[in-house]
Amino acid sequence: MDNYLVFGNPIAQSKSPLIHQMFAEQTQQAITYTKSQPEEAEFKASVATFINNGGKGANVTAPFKEQAIQLCEHLTERANMAGAVNTLSFRDGKVYGDNTDGIGLVNDLKSHQVQLTNKSILLMGAGGAARGVILPLLAENPARIVIVNRTVEKAKLLATRFNDEKLSAIGYSETAETTFDVIINATSASLSANLPDLSPKCITEKTVCYDMVYGAELSLFLTWCAEHKARQVIDGLGMLVGQAAESFYIWRKVRPEQTQVLAKLRSQLQGVDK
Template sequence: MDQYRVFGNPIAQSKSPFIHQQFAAQSKQLMNYQSEWVALDQFEVTVQKLIANKGKGANVTAPFKEQAFALCDKLSERAKLAGAVNTLIFSQGSIYGDTTDGIGLVSDLLRHQVQLQNSKILLLGAGGAAKGVVQSLLEQSPKSLTIANRTLIKAQAIAQQYPNDAIEAITFADTEQITFDIIINATSAGLSGDSLPISDQTIKCSNTCYDMVYGKDQTAFLKQAQQLGVEHIIDGLGMLVGQAAASFQLWTGINPDVEPVLESLRAQLT
């Protein structure tokens, strides 16, 4: 049976084993996919141990995505630009790394019939979550992709990686001067429950608000957007399943059906 893992610290909360077991059952793949807690100084050793045990691949979550990047012999263009990896493929003594977070985000937005082409997109935050999705968003040919962050230099560092006139970097305060069609929260505010440092007016003018995190209850950002009458309010559960589906396809060549898995996970949250 093919061996796969998701590595993280912490890891107990991971939905990945459930998701991949569902995908494997759908497509009749013999796959042993388990979560594994890894000590902070044991990531490389743990990966090599999986390879020695005939592992075929692994997912990587916080705080190991940069370490996974450094471990790879080959990288996708997306991973090179993101500087992080969430999917490892082991083949013929080589480690290939990719990042599927952006694919997961875009596929979920499209699944909700959100128009990305020619849209003005605001991406909040300049950490790893934001870096991981920029390339995939740009591939959808938006009218503009604006990265906003409290520290301007961090947003500029991401924007400068892309030779694309559509991308720009601003501060949170600058967002008041511009209107956007889509606002995507890639900051930790969704997890902490803090409100985002952008105005009600900025949110109100958009037609879609997306938070990369999810939970039993709506995040503070999505509640705020709903109260302001934003048409599309979407949490990150579909992104989670979408990025897993992209990993599964990289490993098996099979594109799984995300809908039944999403329904099961959503039911588990209530």
């Protein structure tokens, strides 16, 4: 029986143990998956203890994703460019780090038949959540990705980090000047039920709007997008399941099917399945 867990603080709300338990049952993998809530100063020691106890891998969520990079002897390109790790693997006495958030987002968009190739994408926010999805989005060969942030300088710094001519940065006031095929909210605004200062002029009836936040109801942002006639609005529950599926594949070399897991989580969120 191989042991895995997720590190975070707080962590009580985490759905990762349930998701990975369902993946394991579906693929007949003999694993346990639990959760751990160390204090920030204890994170490194907690990982070391888990490794010493025979742990095979771990997911990492807030506030430890940046700290986790410092523990890794090997990083994937997407983890290095994201500046954050959400998947740790322990093999041959070494620590390997990856970031599966971006591929989780891209695969969720594709599962909703959202085209990204040659499309114009607006990415809202310039923090860790935005940074983690840029490389996988670029891999889909969009026409352009425009990063918008309250502090434009932060958005410009993020754009230059990736050194790609398809990336640019603007302030929210400039979103009134053009339209986008796909708009992705990677800000924390929805967590506090706030609306970013996005101009409704950048949304058309062909625009798909995505919010990384999920809940029983549509977020304020997605409700606002729907009111402004967006073609499709999608929350981040599929991204959560998708990033977990990619972590599971990294560890077990088996790709789980996500549809039933997503349906189970959705019914739980809506209070149908207690």
